[in-house]
Amino acid sequence: MRNKKLVDYSKYGYIFAIPFMLTFLIFTLYPVLYTFVIGFTDLKGAGNTEWHFLPSVGKNLFQNFKEVLTSQTFHKAFRNTWIIWIMNFIPQIGFALLFTAWFTDRRSKVKGQGLFKILFYMPNIITAATIAILFTKLFGYPKGAVNDLLNSLAALFGKTRDNYDYQNNEWPVKIVVAFIQFFQWYGHTMVNLIAGVIGISPEIFEAAEIDGANRVQTFFKITIPCIRQIMLFVLVTSLIGGLNMFDIPQLYIGTRANNAALTTNMYIKNQAFAGSYMYNRSAAASVILFIIIVALSSILFYILRDKDEAKLKKLRKQELRAARKGL
Numbered sequence: 523m524r525n526k527k528l529v530d531y532s533k534y535g536y537i538f539a540i541p542f543m544l545t546f547l548i549f550t551l552y553p554v555l556y557t558f559v560i561g562f563t564d565l566k567g568a569g570n571t572e573w574h575f576l577p578s579v580g581k582n583l584f585q586n587f588k589e590v591l592t593s594q595t596f597h598k599a600f601r602n603t604w605i606i607w608i609m610n611f612i613p614q615i616g617f618a619l620l621f622t623a624w625f626t627d628r629r630s631k632v633k634g635q636g637l638f639k640i641l642f643y644m645p646n647i648i649t650a651a652t653i654a655i656l657f658t659k660l661f662g663y664p665k666g667a668v669n670d671l672l673n674s675l676a677a678l679f680g681k682t683r684d685n686y687d688y689q690n691n692e693w694p695v696k697i698v699v700a701f702i703q704f705f706q707w708y709g710h711t712m713v714n715l716i717a718g719v720i721g722i723s724p725e726i727f728e729a730a731e732i733d734g735a736n737r738v739q740t741f742f743k744i745t746i747p748c749i750r751q752i753m754l755f756v757l758v759t760s761l762i763g764g765l766n767m768f769d770i771p772q773l774y775i776g777t778r779a780n781n782a783a784l785t786t787n788m789y790i791k792n793q794a795f796a797g798s799y800m801y802n803r804s805a806a807a808s809v810i811l812f813i814i815i816v817a818l819s820s821i822l823f824y825i826l827r828d829k830d831e832a833k834l835k836k837l838r839k840q841e842l843r844a845a846r847k848g849l
Contacts, residue, residue: 557809558805559805560573561587561805561806562575562583562584562586563586565801567799573802586803587806587810595781595784596789596807599786599788600786602696602782602785603765603767603785603786606696606700606703606764606771607700607703607767609700610700610707613704614760615711617712618712618715618756621642622715622745623745625639626716626745629737639713642709643712643713646707646710648706650706650770653702653770654769654773655773657698657702658689658774661694661698663687666685666688672686689779690779691779692782695775695783696782696783699770699771699774699775702770702774715752715756718751719748722749726744726748727740730744754822754823754826758822761818761819762815762819765811765814766786766811766815767785768785768787768788771783771785772791777792786807790807790808
């Protein structure tokens, strides 16, 4: 038989990767690097294409970063971002874990799971603009669905009430924005957790059931430890999304109510495009936010790492070193 010439298909992988690599380099990597550079320059003003590094104009190289870090508006935006994220993430992960335990419990046998999952996930596919308009109408002033409903309830008991302005008071604004974030994302978190639980071997749950473990013990002693990596993924992605929060607070309330819902990304956008055109300061704030996200993500990866796997890797390295010394 004639030996057929073997065809090397590996080169096609590189060819198919070229469009992605070009797109990534032009539309992602270049803008990121350019943003880092602008943070150390004096670039200001719409249409201005000339800029110089700060030492060339007699300023400290980190002047933009100092101005951002000492800005009271930035402090408030950063504080708001954390408050709103924590207010939405705690109930988000709580409800997601509750529904995950409900849907994946072998003994519950919930009927119509597919329908429930679709309904819970559906808010995540609705556009931010639609959600923002909906809640703007719900909490409108002086006429809004919530005020009308409360007035009707008060009338049933023979009482009257003044319409409340939910959109010009700080804490109601924060609570509504946090609720919208929770409403949009708890279904997405639930789906990720369910996918992690489905990947656990059924034999583990069967062994726990035979040993007499109840549902609560099974969930906290087996399910949660087995989906540690999925929990890490959910926490890190939620943290990144929370610190980059922009569309909902911007579309729902903007900078009203004494900047009650002003987030870090809104601050960055306002510095660059809301009249001031401080591109250098906006870039510096972006770099600061990037560094904070990388630092916090690294800490989470370290805290939630698989310690057993880390020990095994350490032992393997020690064995390799010992083997090399033996040679």
